[in-house]
Amino acid sequence: MxxxxxxxxxxxxxxxxxxxxxxxxxxxxxxxxxxxxxxxxxxxxxxxxxxxxxxxxxxxxxxxxxxxxxxxxxxxxxxxxxxxSAVEAPKAAEAPKAEAPKEEPKAPAPAPAEPAKPAAAPAASGDRVKASPLARRIAAEKGVELSALAGSGPNGRIVKADVEGAKTGGTPAPKATEAPAAAAAVPTSAAAPASVWYDESIPHEEEKLSNIRKTIARRLTEAKQTIPHIYLTVDVQLDALLKLRGQLNKSLEGRGVKLSVNDMLIKALAVALSQVPKCNVTYAGDKLIKYSRADISVAVSTPTGLITPIIRDAANIGLASISTQMKELAERAKEGKLKPEEYQGGTASISNMGMFGIKQFDAVINPPQAMILAVGAGEKRPYIVDDALGVATVMSATGSFDHRAVDGADGAELMKVFKALVESPFGLLA
Known part of the structure; x- marks a missing residue:
């Protein structure tokens, strides 16, 4: 069968x-x-x-x-x-036939209304004709009256093909009637715009969006439109963490483990969240979800878009385990082989763009989480060390917080604890 x-x-x-x-x-x-x-x-x-x-x-x-x-x-x-060869494709199920209604006494029928005439797709809005700049130029050259055309583009917009298919004749439209580019229609929804204005005369190509890119667009639009972000930045001295990392990597050579700075920052964020649990939350309308475990979503760039594999219970596992998990998850993320349970969930996120030389940036919160940490590059800067001006390796870290769920003072406390853990990193080994 x-x-x-x-x-x-x-x-x-x-x-x-x-x-x-x-x-x-x-x-x-x-x-x-x-x-x-x-x-x-x-x-x-x-x-x-x-x-x-x-x-x-x-x-x-x-x-x-x-x-x-x-x-x-x-x-x-x-x-x-x-x-x-005898197997056939399944036939679409037929809709059940509606039972014939019982005949009722007929009321006098009103005079039949005159059938409505189908309306042509409107090309104009008010006195302004919706048309692309290229369509306008071709229409002017051919002497085509734009207001007489029905546009086949988004929202009835006249495009190149409409003008080229029109019969010539008439008076060329004067240039004074052309709307400036700034007056072009603005999409009503950034998440899924019905139409987007662009100059078709510029050489270009269209690339179809992947499902992942569509999801990123929808979720980030939702985040910026619905979540009131508050941004808190601290400068963090990295020299002690870099020294400890070098020592640990020497001792881990035999196990084939090499810690990255990001591995240690994941641990630091998780420990900070466990010490400041008011930031390890989700806003849920009429209630606040308080997490008792820090699961850190880590932003990974892939050929199809950004995805955030999760290090579960990162505050309570060792740095070597974080490093091993992160390498495996990042590799499979780039191959598109992650399982749903490996990227769905998380209580907070971290995004590190230091490897690109980015000094500082503000990350968009990954809903339904209430915070994300944006990490910049570590660089040599003039810095006060032991009350004296010196040179230190410093990075800027910015926390983005959902202000509905996290007060500014609580976010500031989290950033203070994170800074202290990175600058005195032996606490990450406890």
């Missing part, structure tokens, strides 16, 4: 995905555990394994297809001994 292979839900929030690549073809035999396809979710590209044994009779959804709903049949698996 044939089996329908359906689009799986590869994460708790997944409603649809992109069938990025088939790893099998029609006629291939598969068994439980064999890799069948790569599916792009809203967070990562994940491999989909076969559950049953059989032969791929039909592939119903081509690779590269977007917006495939969870539960949609994507292939048919023929069972043992079943004729593959």
């Amino acid at each position: 044939s089996i329908e292979i359906k689009m799986p839900a590869l994460s708790p929030t997944m409603e649809e995905g992109t069938l990025a690549k088939w790893l099998v073809k029609e006629g291939d035999t598969v068994k439980a555990g064999d890799l069948m396809a790569e599916i792009e979710t809203d967070k990562a590209t994940m491999e989909f394994e076969a559950v049953d044994e059989g032969t791929i009779a039909k592939i119903l959804v081509a690779e590269g297809t977007d917006g495939v709903k969870v539960g949609t049949a994507i292939a048919i698996l023929a069972g043992e001994g079943e004729d593959v």
